[in-house]
Amino acid sequence: MDALTPRRAGIAAAAVLFAILIVVLGWAIPPRSAIISTDRLGPESGEPVAHYLERAQKSLQGTDSDGHWxxxxxxxxxxADRIPEFSGGLRISEIDYHVAVDRVATPIISIGLPAGDGVAVASVRSAAAQMESTPTYDDRSTRVKNLVASRLRADCPCVVAIVLHGTPAQLRTLAAHPGVRAVEALPADASAAVFAVSPLLPEQLESASPPFDDGPVPDN
Known part of the structure; x- marks a missing residue:
């Protein structure tokens, strides 16, 4: 009799037990279903601005009293200190920052928030810290990172959008506020925090296209 047979039998038995354990655990702890959502706020890449503004206006035509993101x-x-002027007291869940530099691509920095105007105003410091902690791999991206963080630290007028929650009537009131370019609402059944956001930037006048990135990066 092969001397290794008992050892092989033991390995085979262990493999069978391991397979049974995996099946049992899979039954007892089923995998979480992936969250799939096609909801998004903001223009599609390359979408004509006039088309988006019309689409955003139509999204506010509801007469229901439900809350909409x-x-x-x-x-x-x-x-950032002016955010409360535009929120109408509604719940803000996100602030989007963008430091615009002519012919230099800079990131949109999104800061998620708990409730409260105070944290919304203070979010500019979080945006600066997030930028400062972003890794870079070449001289240009390092210069962009330092420029953006520096301007945010200096409280630049770089809030370009906010995500909030309100009824269609409340949102229409905000859309009429001077300085507001557009308000776009999702359907009332859209789930919080599972929709994409791509703000319309102030410098996007004709289309929501990516910026050019062939200009010099300023020192400050």
């Missing part, structure tokens, strides 16, 4: 885009960037 919505994206408010500014005509020009504002400083």
């Amino acid at each position: 919505a994206l408010l885009s500014f005509a020009e960037g504002v400083t």
